[in-house]
Amino acid sequence: xxxxxxxxxxxxxxxxxxxxxxxxxxxxxxxxxxxxxxxxxxxxxxxxxxxxxxxxxxxxxxxxxxxxxxxxxxxxxxxxxxxxxxxxxxxxxxxxxxxxxxxxxxxxxxxxxxxxxxxxxxxxxxxxxxxxxxxxxxxxxxxxxxxxxxxxxxxxxxxxxxxxxxxxxxxxxxxxxxxxxxxxxxxxxxxx
Amino acid sequence: xxxxxxxxxxxxxxxxxxxxxxxxxxxxxxxxxxxxxxxxxxxxxxxxxxxxxxxxxxxxxxxxxxxxxxxxxxxxxxxxxxxxxxxxxxxxxxxxxxxxxxxxxxxxx
Numbered sequence: 001x002x003x004x005x006x007x008x009x010x011x012x013x014x015x016x017x018x019x020x021x022x023x024x025x026x027x028x029x030x031x032x033x034x035x036x037x038x039x040x041x042x043x044x045x046x047x048x049x050x051x052x053x054x055x056x057x058x059x060x061x062x063x064x065x066x067x068x069x070x071x072x073x074x075x076x077x078x079x080x081x082x083x084x085x086x087x088x089x090x091x092x093x094x095x096x097x098x099x100x101x102x103x104x105x106x107x108x109x110x111x112x113x114x115x116x117x118x119x120x121x122x123x124x125x126x127x128x129x130x131x132x133x134x135x136x137x138x139x140x141x142x143x144x145x146x147x148x149x150x151x152x153x154x155x156x157x158x159x160x161x162x163x164x165x166x167x168x169x170x171x172x173x174x175x176x177x178x179x180x181x182x183x184x185x186x187x188x189x190x191x192x
Numbered sequence: 193x194x195x196x197x198x199x200x201x202x203x204x205x206x207x208x209x210x211x212x213x214x215x216x217x218x219x220x221x222x223x224x225x226x227x228x229x230x231x232x233x234x235x236x237x238x239x240x241x242x243x244x245x246x247x248x249x250x251x252x253x254x255x256x257x258x259x260x261x262x263x264x265x266x267x268x269x270x271x272x273x274x275x276x277x278x279x280x281x282x283x284x285x286x287x288x289x290x291x292x293x294x295x296x297x298x299x300x301x
Contacts, residue, residue: 027264034257042252047245056253063260134241153209153242181209182202185235192234 023071041087047150048091050139062090088165137187145180196221204228208235
């Protein structure tokens, strides 16, 4: 039993209430959920497809799909996890419909840098430089390889979850990840 | 750079990300190879940075909420119109009129 005063518990209760209202067709409740989760949906879309405009379309469609599927959401998983799955599926659909934008500029990535320790400028500089190279290297990976790296190494999905979501075997997901990491390492080494 | 280093590279990368030992066939090589150890260290840093990206959010475009809600409004308008008997009646009458006009069209022969 969670502590009723626990901020996390309060937040979850509030979210459950919003979900219940949205499931009954309350659009203002859905709008509140949307405001809460749109950044994470867009972030995942952006990491999966690279291009900001395409990511925006993916996020929009994923959230519309979420509204339509919400009555079937049973709350077995967290809402954010459920939204991630919808976003991944939507990204697959869009990927097949649109040509992938080639090579986002490095400026596109600067807004997503996490803060680094300003107390050690040399280390901070190194980390920023690595992050810049890492994001460009991720963009250069072929779509299927980038997708497994994003889902496994950033979002911590299991091989089974990735395999199910991509419609491939667990073994194929492992092999794809294996190759993707090797390619990423090689790319980073070459651009060092 | 040796052929063994190249063969070991994917295993070195994976062991660094997953935090496990390099697979047995390459373990003795990587234990003494400075190049492979440097690769392992670099990939460990990379894995840390990848994991750190999860907590980093990119702000969604300012108009995303509006676009989604506007689409939902369209959805609701369609479903509302399908629920109205008058809308159905109008659609049926229009179709019947179209068929009638088609049948009564002047013959050209």
